[in-house]
């Protein structure tokens with residue numbers, strides 16, 4: 393009987409997967425994954441190697457990644473020294489997938505930290521996002537020419553959304569007086585955003601996250617805050633906020649909020665897609681840089697998150713104490 397159930401189970405699995413032979417596409421990071429979903433719709437199967445909330449600069453490939461890449465027909469990569477781990481992963485997986493550079497035709501910014509290398513964060517400029525979408529669309533048409541019309545249609549309506557987003561960001565940032573347009577973040581991910589939308593960037597770390605902050609970096613930022621009198625600094629969803637919190641505390645300014653740079657957020661976050669990520673970043677930056685001491689809404693938010701930490705710490709201490717007591721009783 394058990395055997396029969398098993399056989400039936402496998403037959404039904406086969407029936408379910410029959411006709412679902414969609415092209416398998418793999419993106420290295422979640423922004424690219426989201427764009428591929430927008431252009432490919434339900435005509436493709438697409439997954440991201442680095443998960444939501446993961447740091448693509450520091451990603452360490454897993455056996456799951458090797459399987460994913462091995463089964464793919466198309467790999468979408470950012471390039472510009474973003475995915476230092478990818479070539480080895482592709483080689484080890486033995487995949488025959490075609491690899492496409494989604495930044496083809498993007499005008500890259502030189503990395504300020506690393507000589508002869510480019511700043512990878514090109515998606516932060518929506519016009520580059522449009523270039524990504526075009527490269528993805530072209531790659532999908534080549535992969536599944538029978539669906540060309542659908543890909544073209546999806547692409548056209550996505551471009552319209554991106555044009556509206558680009559306008560929205562310009563309009564919103566114009567609310568900030570010129571002298572206050574200074575964005576201080578954890579790592580240097582906003583140079584493309586700054587170049588397009590007219591905002592000066594300062595970060596603790598360089599264009600990658602694989603370095604330690606130096607005392608000189610902190611000193612430089614303290615100086616910038618003092619000179620510019622910016623009211624807020626910003627933390628990032630994929631990076632430990634410790635140093636920035638210290639910086640804010642030392643200068644008696646606020647944490648303006650959390651920005652998404654190297655990953656979109658999950659379904660429950662304010663940034664579950666590429667478009668929403670840039671919209672959320674913009675709203676957060678505008679609100680933070682227009683912050684005035686009399687406005688306590690931002691500080692309240694920060695206090696709440698501190699309370700969570702305190703609650704977590706107390707819970708750990710309580711459980712720890714409980715376990716020690718149980719162990720003693722058992723002895």
Ligand SMILES: [Zn+2]
Nearest residue numbers: 581599600654
């Ligand atoms: Zn980055």
